[in-house]
Amino acid sequence: MTAAAEARQHELRETRDARLAVRLALAATVEPDDRTMTPRLRGLDPFAAWELVRTDAGGKFTRSAARVKALRLDALVARTQDLGARVVIPGDAEWPSGVDDLVSPPYCLWVLGSASLAQACERSLSMVGARAATPYGTQVAGELAYGLSGRGFTIVSGAAHGIDTASHRGALAAGGCTIAAMACGIDIAYPLANAGLLQQIEQSGVIVTELPPGSAPQKQRFLSRNRLIAAMSPGTVVVEAGLRSGSRSTATAASRLGRLLAAVPGPVTSPASAGPHQLIRDCGATLVTDVDDCAELFGAIGTDLGTVKRAETTVSDRLDEPDKRLLDAMPVVRGTTIAKLAVSACLTSREVTRGLAALHAAGLVERVESGWRRTQETC
C-alpha cells in the first residue's frame, strides 16, 4: 500500500465532521503551491499535516503562521453556506477521484452548481488555451466543445478569456455540462466580464476551486489550478497557446499524470498556434482536428471509434488498372486509333479493345470520325 493510501485509510477512521474541519483548516492556511513544494506534507494524513502547520513544526511553516492565527473555521463554514456552495472532501460521493493522482491533491474543494462534480468528471475532457486567442482559435474551440458536448462529454476549463470562454460557451450552447475550475475563491467572478457565463455554468454545470472564499486570483494560483484541470479529466486538448503560456503547464501536468494530451494545429504563421505545434512535435501530444478525432482519442474504447477520413471516390476509381491507363492516354480533341493507344498507354491491342468497350459503356469515351477520344464531360 502506498503512503498516501495508508494515510487515507488512517484518516477515514475519523468522523466526516472531524475530517472536514482539519481539511478546511489546511486549505485556508497552506497555499497550494507551498504544498507542492513542501515534501514534508506529502502523503501525510491531514491530521498529522495540520499538527505540523499549526505548531510551525521545525520552523518550516512560518509562512502560514499569520493565517493560522487569523483562522476562524466557523466563519469559513458560514461564508461557504451563505454562498450556496458546498465543500467536498475525499470519501464524499462527489469527490473527483482523478485529483487523487496528484502528488499534492487538494485538501478540499469548494463546489457550486447543479451537477455532481464526480459524475461530470467521469466522461470529461479539459479544453484549455490562450486568453489572447485568435478568431480561428475561438471558432475551433467553440465547435469542438459543442460537438463533444453533444456526444456526452463534460467540458472542463478555467473560465478565462479566449479559448476557455469559447469552450464553456460551446458546451452550454449544446445543452451540455461544463466545469469551471477557478484560481480564486468561489465567491469571486474572475474575470469579471465572465460573471454572466459563470452564472450559466452554475445553473447547468459546476464551478470548483480548492481556494477558500475570499482568495484573490494570483499568478501561482493559476498554475495550481491548471494541475487540477489536468487531473480532473482523462484528457486535455490545447487549442491555441503561445510558446510560453499557462496552457503549457496544464499540458505538462496532464502528461505527468498519464492523461491523454492532444493539441489542435493552426497556421504556422500564427504565434497563437506555436504552443500546440511544439506540444505535437516535442511532447507527444496527438494532433486532433475535429470532434471525431477527439471522441476517438478520449472516448471509451469501442463506443467512440472515429470515422476514417477518406476522400470521395470517382467513376475512374472503379476502373481496372489497364482501363485507367487507357483513359489517361485517351486524347481529348482529335480521336486516335487502337494501335496508337496501345503504344501510348503501353497496353496490348486486346487490352485496348476490351478497355474501350468498358470505358464506352461508362460514358467516358466516344467514337468520332478520327477514332476514339474522351467524352467532353469527363475532362
Add this chain to the structure above:
Amino acid sequence: MTAAAEARQHELRETRDARLAVRLALAATVEPDDRTMTPRLRGLDPFAAWELVRTDAGGKFTRSAARVKALRLDALVARTQDLGARVVIPGDAEWPSGVDDLVSPPYCLWVLGSASLAQACERSLSMVGARAATPYGTQVAGELAYGLSGRGFTIVSGAAHGIDTASHRGALAAGGCTIAAMACGIDIAYPLANAGLLQQIEQSGVIVTELPPGSAPQKQRFLSRNRLIAAMSPGTVVVEAGLRSGSRSTATAASRLGRLLAAVPGPVTSPASAGPHQLIRDCGATLVTDVDDCAELFGAIGTDLGTVKRAETTVSDRLDEPDKRLLDAMPVVRGTTIAKLAVSACLTSREVTRGLAALHAAGLVERVESGWRRTQETC
C-alpha cells in the same frame, strides 16, 4: 550480395555504350509502373531484362510489343542530343545514388540543366503539395524553400501548379539550386504555364525524368515520378495536400524508403491541410513550422541544429519565487500593509520585507500613504 548488386556487377562488365543502348531500349518500351508491377524484371541486369522484353518471353511482355517494334534507338539518341539533354545511367558520376533504393529504379534518366544531378541531390529536400494550394500554402512553401536554399539545400519538386511552383520559385529567388522531376518527356513543358519556370530551372538547376522524349504526362506517370522525387532526396516535406492526393504517394514512398518525412500543419478548417495533419497524426510525419525545424530535421547532424523556441523573458522572470508571489499579491490601487501581504501571499513577514526591498529596487512596487502597491507601469 543482393541480387540487384550482383546484377549491377554483371552489367558493369560491358562498355558504357552497350549499357546505355540496352537501358534506353528498356526505358522506351517498358512503362515505369509496369516495371513495378512485373516482378520478373526486378533485380535482373538490364541485358537479361531486355532479352525478356524484346522476345516477349512467356507472353508476359505483350504490352510492350508495339513499342519494341516501333523502337529506333538512333532516333532516340539524336532527339535527346537535339534537345541539349543528356542521358545518365548507373555508373555515371551524375547518377543520383538515392534512386537505387527503389524496388524498380529507373533504367536511365534524361537530364537537362547546368547543375550536376548527383551533387544537387546530396544535400537536398523534396517539397511537395497540392496543385490547388491556398495562399497560405504557397506563402509557407515559398518561404521554406527560400530559407532552406539560403542554407544550401537543393529543393526537389515536381514543377506542378501550387506548392511545387512556389517551392521552385522560392529556391530560385534565393539563388539556389532546384530540381524539377517530370512526369513526361524532357521536351514537354508541363504544365504549359510553367514553361518559363522550367527554363529558369534549366539555367541554374536540373530537370530530370525517366521517360523518353515525347512521353505525354499521364496519371500513372505522376505516381511513378513521385517515387523518384521521394528517392532522390534524404527527406520530403508535404506542405498542403488533400486527403487524397499525389503528395500522399510521395509521402508513402519516402516512408517506405526510410527517408525522413515531415509535414506543415495549417488551419483545421482548411481541407488543403487535411493531408499534412493525417500524415502527422497517423503516418509518423514530423510536424515542421519553419526553416529552423526543417534544417534541424534534414540537415547533417551537428551542422544544422535548430534553435530552441523560447518566449522572451520579462522582468518578473528574474525574481525569486517568494518575490514573484509577493508581486502577484500586491494591490494595484490602494496600498496595503506588510502583515496583510504576508497573509495574502502566504509568506513570512521577513520574506515580505526582504521582497519589498527587491521589488522596490526593480521599480515594481511603490510606497504610498496607505502602504505598498504596484507601480502603475508594471500592471
